[in-house]
Amino acid sequence: MRINVTSIFVDDQAAALTFYTDVLGFVKKTEVPAGEFLWLTVVSPEEPDGVELLLEPSAHPAVPPYKKALVADGIPAAQFAVGDVQAEYARLKGLGVTFTQEPTEMGPVTTAVFDDTCGNLIQIAAMREAAS
């Protein structure tokens, strides 16, 4: 068994695809019609055969209040690894992305949290190299 897809609930699949590709820099992997929605996934260009992120519709009535409560408390729905949190923060900020947590050293890891414009918060994280 292995993990090949993980999902995030998005308010609008088309808008989500734009944000996750044009702003974050992922690439579309799969787009298959599935009922009234799409089976729509993106991958990192750094790992084209890696785990796919499914941009899943927030259609179930339980989803909007769940997302709203997490966002209010600043809790991210997913985490992505980056090489340099500060650099990625500056890049995304320049593209108009809203951060609810600026880059912060949390023990051995540096993290920041931003709004994905699709009703979720996303954490970016990088392990700091051990001081030599």
Place this chain on the structure above:
Amino acid sequence: MVAAMSDVYKAIADPTRRTILDELIERDRQTLFELCGRLTMKHGLTSSRQAISQHLDVLEAAGLVIAVKEGRYKFHSIDTTPLRAIADRWPQQTREDTP
């Protein structure tokens, strides 16, 4: 609303609540998630998110923390004004014969 001074003393009597204030002095305006992360990762505190939320309620009742809703997010800010009453009540007074 002016908090009773007993609420202020109660609020700062707890070490976790004092640490929350320390972290808000380092960076004002934090989500519950960020505060919990800092307490866990920087201070090794094992309190649950719910427990931290309750600590924030106590700090809010004392007027030391203000929770502000900004759009969909809720941020916590520090207000040290209630602490000034302590210094006003017992102003600095150093004995001249203190070595």
